[in-house]
Amino acid sequence: MTDATDPARPGTPEDDSTPVPRTPRSEVRERLLAAGSQVFAEQGVHEARLDAVAAAAGFSKGAVYSNFSSKEDLLAQVMQRATNRVLLSLQELVRIDISAADVGDVVRAAFGRHDQSAQFALLSELRAYAMRHPEFMPEFVRQRRTLQDGVRELVHTWFAAHPEVDPGMPLDTFATILIATNTGIVFDAPALDGTDPGDAVATMVEAVLRTR
CATH class of the missing domain: 1.10.10.60 (Homeodomain-like)
Known part of the structure; x- marks a missing residue:
C-alpha cells in the first residue's frame, strides 16, 4: 500500500x-x-x-x-511502539520544574490518566512468548533495557535539577525500584482489594525522598 x-x-x-x-x-x-x-x-x-x-x-x-516481514517482526514492532509510548508519556510527565513536594501528586495523576491494565496484558503476553521462544528473548530484553535506560535518564535529570533532595540510595537503584514497584503492583492489582496502584507508588516515592 x-x-x-x-x-x-x-x-x-x-x-x-x-x-x-x-x-x-x-x-x-x-x-x-x-x-x-x-x-x-x-x-x-x-x-x-x-x-x-x-x-x-x-x-x-x-x-x-x-x-x-513476519508475525515476529510485527510482534517486535508492537513492543517497540509500546516502549516508545511509555517513554513519551513519562517524558511529558517528569519535568525538572516539578518540586519534591509535588512528585507524589504527579505520580497519582499519571496513574489516573493512564489505565495500565491493557499495557500490562500486552507485556505479559510478550514476556510469555519470549520465554517459550528463545529467539525472541533478545528483542524482549533489548526493549526492556531501552525502557529502563529511559527511566534512569529521567531520574538522573530530575535529581540533577534538585540537589536539595536525597533519594537515600543510588539513583540507578531508585529507578530500578520504581519500575519494579510499578510492574509488581499492576500485576497484583486484582488481588489487592481497595489498593489504588497510583497511590501506593506515590506513597513509596514520597517516603523515599528527603530534603538534605
Missing part, C-alpha cells in the same frame, strides 16, 4: 470520477500496530492470527505482509 492514488483506467466509467486516495502507508502501519497490540493482549501471541490483526485494523491480511 502506498500514499499514491490510483487513477481510473482510460475507457472505463470511472474516467470522470475523482480518484479515491489510498490510506497513507504510515497510517496503515500505525493502525496495524494498534490492532496488533489489542489482538495480542486479548488473544495471546500464540493464538492470535494475522488475519485477525488485519481485520481489527480494517485491512486485508495482505496489508500485514506489505508492512511486516
